[in-house]
Amino acid sequence: MNAPRIPYLPANLAEPAALVSAIRARRGGALLELDRMLLHSPALASGWNAFLGEVRSGLALDPKLRELAMCVVAVLNGAEYEFVHHAPVYLAAGGTQAQLDAMRDPERASGNTALFDATERAALALTVEMTRSIRVEDGTFAAVRDQLGEQQTVELVGVIAAYNMVSRFLVALGVTPG
Structure with missing residues (x-):
């Protein structure tokens, strides 16, 4: 440790x-x-x-999508502490172990039609783009907005942004699973 x-x-x-x-x-x-x-x-x-x-x-966003975004941010930023704490919540919210395992390769997961529905794939793509390059392609944003509407799109963007903050705090200070 x-x-x-x-x-x-x-x-x-x-x-x-x-x-x-x-x-x-x-x-x-x-x-x-x-x-x-x-x-x-x-x-x-x-x-x-x-x-x-x-x-x-406090959000209207589906807890499964919220936790999916949190787990993917954790993977992309190398924040294992965050992943360990959110993986069980993702499973409790209706995610599967196969989906959770696939999220260890988020870019590939965002195209996986066998494990993820259109809304989940859109959320995965948004999470990857926001975390990797900050800027979001118009097509990615449109796919999320078409699936979620305005309020939940704003909430998903907020979750991704917030958990990028969390992961950066954890990684910079060396907070690891104990």
Whole structure:
């Protein structure tokens, strides 16, 4: 196991009490390694908890598509911690193990008509383009918008953008699965 670049705060951290309580409540009681890194900056941890809490549970976007995007961002950016935490959520949201395995090669998965429907393939292509080159081709964007409509397209773009932020934070600080 690689050590993080900055030591994690203790798992039994109690202060700042309101913030630690809010994070624990969102996480089901425990502080993850990510939280224990974020809490080095209470202001960052507070905003992160509120923002990512909404991204995780406040959107109209299908949870399976949300988690698909999160897992693919993790693969593309080498953020295994992110993948390990989101893969079970993807499966719980209706994804299959075969789909999850295929996502380890996102470019190929985006053309896989046997495992992914048109909406999933469009989401895969969007995730790859946003993560790899930032700019999205008109055809890719149109395919997503045709499948999802405006609100859910905006939400999917937001999920991909947010989890690129998450993966970059994890990788830069050396947060790995523990």
